Amino acid sequence: MARVRTHYEVLGLTPSATTAEVKTAFRRAARLTHPDHGGDPEEFRQVSLAYETLIHPDARARYDRSYATASAYNLPGQPSTPRSGAGFTTSASGKRPTAADPSIYVPPFGSADSPALGPETAAQTIHGAPRKRGIFGAQARMAREAKTISLLSGQVLSALPSARMVNGLHSPDGRGYIDHAVLAGYRLALVDSMMLPNGVYRWDGATLLRDGKRIEPPQIAPAVFRMQSLFPELNVTGWTVIHSPNGNLHEPVIDYARGADPASSAGINVVNPANLVRELKMFLGSGPSPNVVDVTVLSRLISGMH
Structure with a gap:
């Protein structure tokens, strides 16, 4: 092989x-x-x-x-x-493999190319957890990250047998951390999060607005570009999910400028929880060989956890 x-x-x-x-x-x-x-x-x-x-x-x-x-x-x-x-x-x-097919691990365990990652670890769907970093807002951030992990594990990982989530990676651009990375086949989604009040927001691909007021989303773009250069065999995208205080998956509502919606294959996306689930299932599940677990890539991601 x-x-x-x-x-x-x-x-x-x-x-x-x-x-x-x-x-x-x-x-x-x-x-x-x-x-x-x-x-x-x-x-x-x-x-x-x-x-x-x-x-x-x-x-x-x-x-x-x-x-x-x-x-x-x-x-x-x-x-x-x-x-x-x-x-x-x-x-x-x-017939092209589908995301629902049984997972195939490459390279095979025990081969000359096999990385130092055992079968049990590779079969584990979630790696790492929110960790306390810094002083200000740590508890709120950890709660928000835990909410995202619960959403992804319950509605995305459960639908994609080959998907693996790694939490709390050092950002390769030297700017903090990547909250969550979800790998499936040869596609990688980097996910960050925010907590904002319910309402209607507008995303133009660079700026998030509400009632004309600018809201800075997490700066995930540099990490996406750097991860793409480190993993040229993958298609890497970035996602910021905005959670609502009451847990409604369809809030807040996000209005997209032309060319900024997830369906346009934008590299950086801002979505509510319901859209994140739908779009990640499509993005990760429709990639090349979506039933593959690339053990080498997974091993490298795990080694980057803080």
Whole structure:
């Protein structure tokens, strides 16, 4: 069950690499892998394929939109690469796995690539818990995080067997913490929260407004962008859920500016609890190989808990 690298990994690049960096990386990799210089023909073929994909803007955009599923571990009975243009792995019968299918752990436990994470830990759906940080507002924050954990575990994790939630991660951008991260297949949702009075709010993709008054949501965008660069094989999005004081899942009501609603595939989203449940089920459950638990990624997330 060999691991298939992304085109970026083959060339030693990040997804943000420029065209000039792609050319430089290709020349370096080609010198090392070309058969005329004693290199491996198969390795040179992968280097050439990576270059031909990433050097052309349209091909690179299609590859990026596929969430780099070629970086996934090959699953039993599945081809090593997605069907052309589909962005999803499929079974030998041609049926794409669904989120309701039994979980598959990759790489398999006991293999040479298996990380230092045991089967019992990998099977655990929730890792970590709200912890007291700082002095001011700690109890209110912990209660809010506990409310979010209860919502996600009861209505999202229960519907997605492969979903794993990790709580209280250090933010990789150096700005505090990520309250919750939910991993399913090759999609990752970072979730923060607020407690606001009932009413109607407007979200334009950057600012939350009520009666013309600006309300600053948690600054989750930097963490989302940094996590995306650290996990190029994943599709990472950010969500801020706004809880109401009375626990009504449909409050507060959020009105969206055009292009700022979750259905528009915005990278940063503000939602009430009911919308969070609905949108996360769709986002996590419709990704590539949604029944996969990538043990390597899960291990890295767990290691980032505070």
